[in-house]
Amino acid sequence: MKQRCIECGKEYNVNEVVYTCECGGLLEIIYDYDSIELDRDSFKGREFGVWRYIELLPVKDKDKIVSLKEGNTPLYRCKNLEKELGIKELYVKNEGANPTGSFKDRGMTVGVSLANVLGVDVVGCASTGNTSASLAAYSAKANKKCIVLLPEGKVALGKLAQAMFYGAMVIEIAGNFDKALEMVRKLAENKYLYLLNSVNPFRLEGQKTIGFEIAEQLNWDVPDRVVVPVGNAGNISAIWKGFKEFYKIGLIDNLPKMTGIQAEGAKPIVEAFKRGDKDIKPYDNPETVATAIRIGNPVNAKKALDAIYSSNGYAESVSDEEILEAQKLLARREGIFVEPASASSIAGLKKLLEEGVIDRDERVVCITTGHGLKDPDTAIKACEKPIKVKDMDELLKIIKN
Ligand SMILES: *Cc1c(COP(=O)(O)O)cnc(C)c1O
Ligand SMILES: [Zn+2]
Numbered sequence: 443m444k445q446r447c448i449e450c451g452k453e454y455n456v457n458e459v460v461y462t463c464e465c466g467g468l469l470e471i472i473y474d475y476d477s478i479e480l481d482r483d484s485f486k487g488r489e490f491g492v493w494r495y496i497e498l499l500p501v502k503d504k505d506k507i508v509s510l511k512e513g514n515t516p517l518y519r520c521k522n523l524e525k526e527l528g529i530k531e532l533y534v535k536n537e538g539a540n541p542t543g544s545f546k547d548r549g550m551t552v553g554v555s556l557a558n559v560l561g562v563d564v565v566g567c568a569s570t571g572n573t574s575a576s577l578a579a580y581s582a583k584a585n586k587k588c589i590v591l592l593p594e595g596k597v598a599l600g601k602l603a604q605a606m607f608y609g610a611m612v613i614e615i616a617g618n619f620d621k622a623l624e625m626v627r628k629l630a631e632n633k634y635l636y637l638l639n640s641v642n643p644f645r646l647e648g649q650k651t652i653g654f655e656i657a658e659q660l661n662w663d664v665p666d667r668v669v670v671p672v673g674n675a676g677n678i679s680a681i682w683k684g685f686k687e688f689y690k691i692g693l694i695d696n697l698p699k700m701t702g703i704q705a706e707g708a709k710p711i712v713e714a715f716k717r718g719d720k721d722i723k724p725y726d727n728p729e730t731v732a733t734a735i736r737i738g739n740p741v742n743a744k745k746a747l748d749a750i751y752s753s754n755g756y757a758e759s760v761s762d763e764e765i766l767e768a769q770k771l772l773a774r775r776e777g778i779f780v781e782p783a784s785a786s787s788i789a790g791l792k793k794l795l796e797e798g799v800i801d802r803d804e805r806v807v808c809i810t811t812g813h814g815l816k817d818p819d820t821a822i823k824a825c826e827k828p829i830k831v832k833d834m835d836e837l838l839k840i841i842k843n
């Protein structure tokens with residue numbers, strides 16, 4: 443097991459705290475795949491969740507593992523939406539069902555466990571909200587100090603409540619997420635904290651288990667396509683890595699087309715894809731109602747674009763209006779309440795079906811990344827006000843109407 447630069451190939455030991463290569467390239471974790479003996483039956487009888495796949499995770503010492511029983515999220519067949527959108531087979535993998543309500547928990551169980559292995563006491567991150575909520579919870583369980591940097595005024599209420607309540611040191615930055623990340627990376631460089639943003643490749647090791655679970659939940663019959671909301675672009679890269687690893691060790695026979703969806707006001711990856719570029723042009727002022735993907739300079743852009751190109755996938759953007767409409771559709775047709783960023787996968791699917799990019803015969807999995815209760819303000823604004831009644835007479839009048 444090694445960390446390896448995706449640009450120049452330089453290798454680093456897994457207990458070296460480096461984050462990125464000396465050439466500036468992103469690192470990825472690679473295993474000695476030939477020595478991993480896993481077949482489909484190997485998993486029978488094991489507990490579900492991220493650590494079910496321990497052979498393909500970087501922490502082996504069970505005493506170091508910090509877990510809140512993350513992962514094992516439901517994969518819903520969505521028959522009502524199939525009809526509504528006109529597609530043969532649609533599933534939603536609902537990551538809102540994780541312990542703190544987003545897929546970030548998969549990354550944090552690995553990241554904080556690794557912090558234990560490294561023996562660090564202070565962890566930190568920049569966050570649009572969910573990363574901070576998750577890191578705050580896992581560092582509480584691991585007895586570590588947690589510092590989170592948030593863009594002032596742009597964090598959904600539920601996420602802020604979580605970070606504060608789990609006891610993190612919460613710092614609001616005058617500026618956006620990209621600025622907060624730049625600042626916390628400096629703190630990490632100067633060894634004030636161990637950085638747990640998705641530039642840290644160990645985070646992605648946990649998140650790749652989304653791909654593992656989809657394969658298992660669909661009885662090893664990999665879907666044609668996986669649609670993922672994209673912000674800092676770690677998750678789409680991680681899920682792709684998961685599928686590739688299962689393929690490499692012979693557990694699955696096909697790979698899905700990775701399809702990334704961004705918000706119109708923050709779509710540097712979509713633009714790079716449409717130019718056919720491997721590099722993005724960052725946004726200075728990203729803007730969208732989907733605060734979890736309000737990111738102008740995604741650190742994992744290179745990995746995400748590689749996932750999209752090499753899987754023969756696609757990237758598309760959706761408007762805030764389309765996001766909010768899809769959020770409602772998912773709640774009202776399928777009973778799944780997600781936060782706005784999560785609904786971008788559904789909005790993107792709808793748009794790409796209409797554009798003819800996605801075939802109506804495909805088997806598609808949309809990832810919904812975070813729980814609807816994370817952002818109650820946006821949800822309430824999108825609904826009509828409750829009906830107020832004073833007494834039984836008034837109530838009956840309304841019900842009879
Ligand atoms: C973090 C997050 C995203 C973006 O994921 P990236 O890995 O940064 O692309 C999308 N939706 C939700 C709810 C998130 O918390
Ligand atoms: Zn390098």
